[in-house]
Amino acid sequence: MKKPTLKSIAKALGVSVSTVSKALKNSPEISPRTRERILEYCRLHQYEPNRMALGLRHRRTGIIGVIVPQTGHYFFSRVITGIQKVAEAAGYRVLIAHSNNESRAEREHLQLLANGYADGVLLTLAKETLQKGDFRHFLPWIQRGFPLVFFDRYPEKLPVSAVIIDDTEAGRRATEHLLRMGKRRLALISTPVYLSVGYRRELGFRKALNDNGLPVDENRILRIDERRPLGEQIRGLFRQTPPPDGIFAVNEQYAAIALNLAHETGMKIPAELAVIGFSDGIIARHTYPRLSTVVQHGFRMGQTAAELLLAQIEADELPPKPQIKIIDTGLVVRGSTSAYPVERL
Amino acid sequence: MKKPTLKSIAKALGVSVSTVSKALKNSPEISPRTRERILEYCRLHQYEPNRMALGLRHRRTGIIGVIVPQTGHYFFSRVITGIQKVAEAAGYRVLIAHSNNESRAEREHLQLLANGYADGVLLTLAKETLQKGDFRHFLPWIQRGFPLVFFDRYPEKLPVSAVIIDDTEAGRRATEHLLRMGKRRLALISTPVYLSVGYRRELGFRKALNDNGLPVDENRILRIDERRPLGEQIRGLFRQTPPPDGIFAVNEQYAAIALNLAHETGMKIPAELAVIGFSDGIIARHTYPRLSTVVQHGFRMGQTAAELLLAQIEADELPPKPQIKIIDTGLVVRGSTSAYPVERL
């Protein structure tokens, strides 16, 4: 692997390194003849500057780093697309790292990106980090004012910028929708409580019931243990008598599983059972009937987060003042809750 | 943003830069007292070396770059997971860039990663690149022997290493499965022909029919135009008389849409219509009934590709000899084609 460098080019052409450098930047200092000779050579050998050297020199890489738990999640992929849109318009490129929901990987990738690889980092917390509640690896960066913006899951106690949705309100509205469709025996399929977004959606569920003077039946609140088969856990809801007539699931996967189990037991959707999910993704559009869901506007979340980050990068005031931005949520009503679905309500 | 550097530490402690460097590496040359003083200071100020400087110095970054069209695709996310597994076991980190299926982004990200950011790059071709057939941006890297391995979609005319599946054979087997389920009026939902993987799956479809002495009804071959609504295009198949009794779709999305359209027209699945998809992903597991699909083993593809790349990186022979590895495919038989589904056939 012998890539041409300024040095190798200079040597080959019998000029100095700085002459080559200037020629490549079309500096008027260089005579047309020399410049042409150099450009010609560079074209021939496909010279491209080493990005590490550029980064070292300029203390600027033009890269934005993103850390997500994993790819393959529709919501995060929308966020990333939003980030890319804004970043690219501003002349930045985006590099993505996966935390696999592990704190160690999260920390190491942040170290990598923040120690020179990127000008700023956008990230959402790994589940493990959230569970352990140990956010120390972020402190040095926050203190130094390194450009850092969280989205979706973030350390609430720390003075950081974040772009989030109002999960409680969204959960309340989803539940309210089921109530408005005339459902009364509502069940909730949620995550373990340490996942704060799931927990807040649950709070919204409770609030909606309270607001409507309805009791919360704790037997109809299911907290999924992700290490065990999901279907078996959800099936429990259908064994109750009477079974629920409305289900709010805090993500689209749980909702889809519930929907399909309902088919198996022969329940009519949405007449006998209405199901609403969260996070309008790829699954929701491919079930039968299609799933009503809360829409998280991942694309806008990404855009907003990127804008916040770019402002931090370019302002360079230290420390950047923490800002929390809340992105609206919406509701898509499809066949799983309504016989007369409207795409956006 | 004032991050500590060896220089700033050395100055603060009144020692030289190399003393600090050595102390941090626990060099026996440094006296315990000095070492402790330095380590203490570094701990306090959370010193971490600049990765750009390290990269420049060592000409090795410990990073593997991956370029994929986009995230959010289950198959690619499995490939990436496989890559990470192998990479991390070998002490490498993985950084991902999106081409958005555009040649320009593909080229620029490759430039970035190959010019210092990574020790090697794994990638799958952007649709645009495949469509235009212009692979010139890969040539310099191939010539220089920069470690580069393709997976899934790759430039077949170029002397490169790639990990792929036998799409023709997989398509043949999927079709064969429909035939074995007693279906005879088979339809195919495919992609535009420039997507070679889709085209090869089509060849397999034709081969299976030929092998069984059955004619190919060109009216039942649908090539999707992704710019138009998918549902409308697929609905056409159901307007034929008689309608197909078996559908092979070259991806899971098309298969799911076909399945749900069949529900709408009241067809019984799989008795009146069997549907099989390709690429066993998140959608296939959440339809009703669940989709039979060809399994692509993305995880293994990622592992294999990473192994090939690591070998190139570490061998460092120039040029690396091109290798094509073929990953087996499988078939998962679920409810969409069989009343007695077996998970793995």
Place this chain on the structure above:
DNA sequence: ATGAAAGCGCTAACAC
């Protein structure tokens, strides 16, 4: 019009 030199942050061979 061209080149030398310093420096970005780090390492390692070589003094002392």
Place this chain on the structure above:
DNA sequence: GTGTTAGCGCTTTCAT
């Protein structure tokens, strides 16, 4: 045991 130096690839100021 500690420091000096050269150099990774590049830019930029300051000579010449």
